[in-house]
Amino acid sequence: MKVDLIVRNARIDTRDAAHPHARSLAVLHGRVVALDDDVEGLDARETIDAGGLAVLPGFNDVHAHSVWFGTTLMEADLSAVASFDDIYAAIEAQAASTKPGDWVVAAGYNPVLLGSTHPDRERLDAASGGRPVWIKHASGHSGQASARGLALAGVGDRDVPAMEGGVIRVDETGRPTGVLEERAMKLVQDILLPYPLAAIEQALQLATEHYAREGLTSVTDAGVAGGWIGHAPAELAAYQAARDAGRLRTRMQVMPVMDALGAIAGHDEEPARRGFGAGMRTGWGDEWLQLGPVKVFTDGSILGRTAQMREEYEGCPGYHGYLQDDPEAMRTRVLEAAAAGWSLALHAVGDAALDFALDAIEAAVRAHGTPSVPNRVEHGMVVRPDQLERLAALRIACVVQPSFIPSFGEGIRGPVGEQRGALSIRARSQLDAGMPLAFSSDRPVAAGAPLLGIQAFVQRISEEGLVYGEHERISVDEAVHAATVGSAEVTGQQAQKGRLAPGQLADLVLLGAHPSEVDAGEISAIPVRATIAGGAFTHRDAELG
CATH class of the missing domain: 2.30.40.10 (Urease, subunit C, domain 1)
Incomplete structure (x- = not known):
């Protein structure tokens, strides 16, 4: 043979x-x-x-943003800036290869590195030679426009409007700083999007080539084709074209965001359903390209203090963060997607948002059963003991990112405090509860190398060299298992990957x-x-x- x-x-x-x-x-x-x-x-x-x-x-990252990561490889990189002058210099360099009038786009800026502050909006315009500037923050939950960018987005210096599920930040005089949070980012994204499909294919090639150099053979892209995280309504077509052209270097499971799904007409006796018009759902595809769960954003991030917490943020009396939409509207969409056969992946960072996510998934399971591809919560940054019990009982995977700890652990612990910090990025607790533990990075929000993630699972050392939740440490063997077998289980693919047998x-x-x-x-x-x-x-x- x-x-x-x-x-x-x-x-x-x-x-x-x-x-x-x-x-x-x-x-x-x-x-x-x-x-x-x-x-x-x-x-x-x-x-x-x-x-x-x-x-x-092969390693398997069950929550990354491949198109987003690939595009950052084509944009100004602000991931390692140490001062505002570094930012202005990077914008100036990018502007040199940007046509007059076009937007200068930068990525990877983590405000925590510079004391949670932001560059001056007029200085950004000066650095870009008058071109509008858009800076994507590393968290993905906020960004900053220059003064010219704000004007093009329709944001004036007076009468700044309130927005459902988002915030236009202003200074002490009421003047917009340029920082747009959550759904407010749509003001700029409506101008920049959609990306050409050819550019998305190129981004996928660059991203997956990078993945392969790190030992990754499978990746889940956690949100495409809509919302603030999508790059084009036809993003799935770009994925298929990249696959057909041999440009994908890793197997991809792709999560469409809820915004990309629409109402599906059906028989009067059938429940209301939400999905793609032809009825495709989670599991559609093959070994190289497959539809995963539908992604639902319920809240934001702790770094941006937009995650919804049961208790107020440290130093912010009465402030708890917020949900990104009306909870009843979100719950209805979740139930309709489940009725159409979609597995669910609910982004829930704060524990109050996690309460909502667990209630919504539980209602979907009661109505439509447990899907073969597990339902999930993404991040689960603060998980109370009672919530851990519910996750295990409902067989809901909690997808955590160990590399958050060395990247910005103290940036997380600061806003929530020691007590809630001890309940965050839980690993040991998940295994002890009998839950599958997977590796994910949320790249490009944080560094994505799987070996770094394995190391972070084991060490749990923050960016300041401090131990972050020693009680949640796991062994090297358990961390390797998470990046292989555990990731296959969480993505519903354990029958064909995760082991060499x-x-x-x-x-x-x-x-x-x-x-x-x-x-x-x-x-x-x-x-x-x-x-x-x-x-x-x-x-x-x-x-x-």
Whole structure:
């Protein structure tokens, strides 16, 4: 029998309890077909001597923003600025390659780095040579326009309107600063969007090439085709075109946002349904491109103090954040999507928003049953003990981002305080409650390398070098499991990925060392020597034979 690929002389961590470790592996038609002794006697079109490298199932990020991340690779990068002068310099450099009159777009700015302050709106216009400027904040829940940008968006210096689910920030004189929160960002996005589909395809290629270099073989794009996070109504068409052209380097599960779904006409005896016109729903697609749950934004972020909390924010008497829409309207849409067969992914950062999300999902399950692709809450940044019990009982996955801790853990702990900080980004508690734990990054909000996420799960050290919830630490083995098996379970794909066993997809990563073999603080530095998806190399060191 001739197979497509054989990997020999490897230290394979299969994540399969029936055969946990192996030395060799064979691939045929994109799937693992043999391990160890069963490989002997097989001929292959390509054989790789791994030279003793560690081999793991490919990593799986279950919550990232691939189009958004790809576009940031084409925009001014503000992720490492240390001063306002750095921002103005980056805007000036980007403006040099931007046509007069076009918008200068920058990404990755984290206001926490500069004391939660913002650049001057007129200085931004000066730096851009008069071109309108739009700065995307790293959280994704706010942005800043220059003075010229505000004018084009219809925001004057007087009579600033209140907005449902969003805020136009003003200074002490009542003059807009340029900062637009949550749904207020739509004022600028309505001008910039939609992106050309060709640009979205290019963004996907850049993003997935980057993913492959980090050992990722599967990623879930958590929100496309609508809302403030989408880039074009036909974003799914760009995904399909990128896949057909061979531009995707990772398998993709794509979550449309609720705004992209519409009412579906049906029989009078059927419940009201919401979805795509032809009735496609979660699970539609194949091994490379699949529809995931529908994404619903219920609140904002802790960094921007727009997440809805039961108790007030530290230092903000009477302020609890807010929901992004009328709760009854959101609940109705959730139930209609569930009636159409969609799994649910409700963004809920604050514990008050999580109460709403749990109630809505529970109502959907009572009415329409538990879907095969798990219902989820995204982030669950503050989860009370009673909420953890409800999550486990309802079999709802809570998708946390460990890399938030080294990126801006203190920026989270500050607004919520020590007591609620101890209830945030929960990992150990999820495992102890019998819940599946997955890896996700929320990239480009935070650094997305899966090895960094594994390290953060284990260490839980904040950007200031402080321990962040020692009681929520997990072992290296548990963190690796989260990035492989756990992620497959949370995305409903455990039958075909997450393990290296016969019949599973041949998605694997070759590492310079196994994460368990190095000091916890060095996990993120382990070299990714090669990445293989479906038996084909998506990344490969030149030295690897």
